[in-house]
Amino acid sequence: MAIQKKHGKGRLDKWYKLAKEKGYRARAAFKLIQLNKKYGFLEKSKVVLDLCAAPGSWCQVAAETMPANSIIIGVDLSPIKPIPKVITFQSDITTEKCRATIRGHLKTWKADTVLHDGAPNVGTAWVQDSFNQAELVLHSLKLATEFLVEGGTFVTKVFRSKDYNPLLWVFNQLFAKVEATKPPSSRNVSAEIFVVCRGFKAPKRIDPKLLDPRSVFEDLADPTPNNEAKVYNPEVKKRKRDGYEEGDYIQFKEIPASEFIQTVDPIAILGQYNKLGFDQPKNGDVALAALDKLPETTEEIRNCCADLKVLGRKEFKLLLKWRMKVREIFGFPTKKAAQEAAEEVAEVEPMDEELQIQEDLQKLKEKESSKKKRERRRENEKKQKEIVRMQMNMTAPMDIGMEQEGPRGEGAMFRLKGIDQTPALSRLAKGKMIVVKEAPKKDHDSGLGSSGETDDESDEDGDLLETELDALYDEYRVRKMEADAKYRAKKARQEHDDDEWEGVSADEKGDSDDEELEGFEESSDEDDDEPAERKTAGKPLLRDLDDAPSDANGLSKRAANFFKQGIFQDIEGLLDFSEEEENEDEDMANAAAAPKPQEAPVTATKSKKSKAKAAPPSKEAEDEEDCGFEVVKKDEDEDWEEAEKRTKDGRPNIDIITAEAMTLAQQLASGEKTSYDLVDDGFTKHAFRDRDGLPEWFLDDEGKHDKPHRPITKAAAAAIKEKMRAYNARPIKKVAEARARKKFKQAQKLEKLKKKADIVAGDEGMSEKDKATSIAKLISAAGRKQKRQPIKVVKAAGTNRGISGRPKGVKGRYKMVDPRMKKEMRALKRVSKRKSR
Numbered sequence: 001m002a003i004q005k006k007h008g009k010g011r012l013d014k015w016y017k018l019a020k021e022k023g024y025r026a027r028a029a030f031k032l033i034q035l036n037k038k039y040g041f042l043e044k045s046k047v048v049l050d051l052c053a054a055p056g057s058w059c060q061v062a063a064e065t066m067p068a069n070s071i072i073i074g075v076d077l078s079p080i081k082p083i084p085k086v087i088t089f090q091s092d093i094t095t096e097k098c099r100a101t102i103r104g105h106l107k108t109w110k111a112d113t114v115l116h117d118g119a120p121n122v123g124t125a126w127v128q129d130s131f132n133q134a135e136l137v138l139h140s141l142k143l144a145t146e147f148l149v150e151g152g153t154f155v156t157k158v159f160r161s162k163d164y165n166p167l168l169w170v171f172n173q174l175f176a177k178v179e180a181t182k183p184p185s186s187r188n189v190s191a192e193i194f195v196v197c198r199g200f201k202a203p204k205r206i207d208p209k210l211l212d213p214r215s216v217f218e219d220l221a222d223p224t225p226n227n228e229a230k231v232y233n234p235e236v237k238k239r240k241r242d243g244y245e246e247g248d249y250i251q252f253k254e255i256p257a258s259e260f261i262q263t264v265d266p267i268a269i270l271g272q273y274n275k276l277g278f279d280q281p282k283n284g285d286v287a288l289a290a291l292d293k294l295p296e297t298t299e300e301i302r303n304c305c306a307d308l309k310v311l312g313r314k315e316f317k318l319l320l321k322w323r324m325k326v327r328e329i330f331g332f333p334t335k336k337a338a339q340e341a342a343e344e345v346a347e348v349e350p351m352d353e354e355l356q357i358q359e360d361l362q363k364l365k366e367k368e369s370s371k372k373k374r375e376r377r378r379e380n381e382k383k384q385k386e387i388v389r390m391q392m393n394m395t396a397p398m399d400i401g402m403e404q405e406g407p408r409g410e411g412a413m414f415r416l417k418g419i420d421q422t423p424a425l426s427r428l429a430k431g432k433m434i435v436v437k438e439a440p441k442k443d444h445d446s447g448l449g450s451s452g453e454t455d456d457e458s459d460e461d462g463d464l465l466e467t468e469l470d471a472l473y474d475e476y477r478v479r480k481m482e483a484d485a486k487y488r489a490k491k492a493r494q495e496h497d498d499d500e501w502e503g504v505s506a507d508e509k510g511d512s513d514d515e516e517l518e519g520f521e522e523s524s525d526e527d528d529d530e531p532a533e534r535k536t537a538g539k540p541l542l543r544d545l546d547d548a549p550s551d552a553n554g555l556s557k558r559a560a561n562f563f564k565q566g567i568f569q570d571i572e573g574l575l576d577f578s579e580e581e582e583n584e585d586e587d588m589a590n591a592a593a594a595p596k597p598q599e600a601p602v603t604a605t606k607s608k609k610s611k612a613k614a615a616p617p618s619k620e621a622e623d624e625e626d627c628g629f630e631v632v633k634k635d636e637d638e639d640w641e642e643a644e645k646r647t648k649d650g651r652p653n654i655d656i657i658t659a660e661a662m663t664l665a666q667q668l669a670s671g672e673k674t675s676y677d678l679v680d681d682g683f684t685k686h687a688f689r690d691r692d693g694l695p696e697w698f699l700d701d702e703g704k705h706d707k708p709h710r711p712i713t714k715a716a717a718a719a720i721k722e723k724m725r726a727y728n729a730r731p732i733k734k735v736a737e738a739r740a741r742k743k744f745k746q747a748q749k750l751e752k753l754k755k756k757a758d759i760v761a762g763d764e765g766m767s768e769k770d771k772a773t774s775i776a777k778l779i780s781a782a783g784r785k786q787k788r789q790p791i792k793v794v795k796a797a798g799t800n801r802g803i804s805g806r807p808k809g810v811k812g813r814y815k816m817v818d819p820r821m822k823k824e825m826r827a828l829k830r831v832s833k834r835k836s837r
């Protein structure tokens, strides 16, 4: 409960003293006592739910008044110190958690009475200050409708505000009798009133709108009081008997007349207050004294000030005129004075024309720059959102509009465009022997559906966008790779298309600097074939080694770099094999008179190894001694690698995992198709797509669909399904680990047993019979399972009520239960025993 000032506003009244005397935690106890005296609901109740109960005086009263063995549950945002015979807990009554906790305590029981004395702790350090009193009442009513027994009683505190009438209406829908009353212990100055609702109707279904603050209070929502209407049109003012404004519970309001003179909003004062007073305060008010003595403060004015609520339009005007006159006398700024001042200003010589223009221009500039800033900020925000969406796989990079600029966009801090032109970069590059040639700008269409503008600006924008998209796509890929192992493996396989797959590692791309720079140098030779935007868009900084094509020998870039090292230079015929193979390839290609066909799906395990393996020279063995290191012979190498790919009987170990591959395998096995058919099938429209110059993200996206659809047979699909089922039937890692652990422990046990048995067997003082019996004992003891300690059930009653942690004097495993649960469990056991008899 909020800490009350014990000295303010007569809080130390007789009820306060009486509460102290009687040992109640709050004077509020007497409110419940008096309400109960009038309606007598507590004596009839066996179960009471006290919502907003802290510090707990209502619970104390309930515990005293209700029959023995009654159940009292108290809940509040603040902790409630334990009260004998009362279950208390800390929770917010507006939450689902609180509802569930009450349900947990009540089990299947229903409450005979629900009490609610809640008041939101507005303005204090409490968390829950957003609900106003009326909303809190609705929340408590909602709980009451769930837990009250039919015919039960709901007692609640309500403030007589504009929400009072709607609340009464709602109560009347749910209860047979609704009465509002103010117990004598409730202070007169307080607008609180208690509503006692009896005879809960317990309807089967309650319209949720009935308990929804938004719909219950919506009609009367009038956030700003219309003071003008009250003052200028008092005759026709509609007197809504809505009671007090929220948070404004005092009926009669007086304000010193001097404040009415000083205020800048006299209408508000006339609309809100009952009286403008001339009585001197204790400390004295000079302004009020002067006002009182002024001849302008006539008897008529005094009469008007005495009761503002009875005044008409004419009287209000009179008061306003009086205020103006007095303000003039006191020297306060008035409308007249302001007008005069304005006239004075108007007389000042007009500003020099040029100066004026300059000022106007300055203003325009400022306006323009602030507009630009705003736009830039909005764009940044938009882009941020897009990136987040992309990271969450909600959008493809393609969805990002053409206007995207990003952190490296025009005017942005990290703009990469044009970085190649800066001398700093060339100086940096020279240090590492690279001179990046400036390629002539081509009029290049980005192919992204750009507007087709051909002027420089649109080209620049296109480039910028291209770079931007590439960078975003790179970021996206990195993120995806970090999160998705499958994707990582797929990408790694793609990047090592040349069969240099070495598994996935975090520093996959992180080849040494030198290697990167070598790649750089080489690629600069091919610059002319590259699209212009790549060169201008910071290519040297973003260059990817693996983009470079294989060399003339069919070796991958990395393999070629490796064999370029000095130690291989003297080895003749290093590339013979690959050349031969290339010639073979060429022959085949010529025969087919077509570009390289797409790979057939059945070759899920590609046989490209041969290419990489072809690279090591056959003459290496001769130079072995000279070089000082062992060069692995080609045949050995092949055997070793191939061994992994073959079954024991020497056949290739191909793992078919797709229905398409299985279909093809079946067709091949049954002779329905030949290997030539497979090669033929590779020549599809998908093999001839021109992919040059297309951005990587586009190709990746296209690649998902740009493949031929191969037919699959029912049998193949069933076979794959069966195979997958077998895979899935394998135990998961955790289970396998647990089993292994168990096995390991059993082995350890056995080992121990063996040792003990050996000791017994080796004991010379024992007869053979004794030895046999003690070994048998050891074996049976090892086979016995260790009994786990039973869980002790501890009642959460008496000193154990409401404690957290281990109860005193309880050792080993335990479980806290409330007394009823223990009783119920016993009863269940009894019943099941009886049934089994």
Ligand SMILES: C[S@@+](CC[C@H](N)C(=O)[O-])C[C@H]1O[C@@H](n2cnc3c(N)ncnc32)[C@H](O)[C@@H]1O
Residues within 6 Å of the ligand: 001, 002, 025, 026, 028, 029, 051, 052, 053, 054, 055, 056, 057, 058, 059, 075, 076, 077, 078, 091, 092, 093, 094, 117, 118, 119, 120, 121, 128, 136
């Ligand atoms: C007037 S006091 C209640 C006094 C109580 N009936 C007694 O006898 O001592 C109002 C209580 O309402 C509690 N309260 C306010 N909002 C609440 C909420 N959302 N959930 C639970 N309690 C709340 C406050 O913590 C405060 O202790």
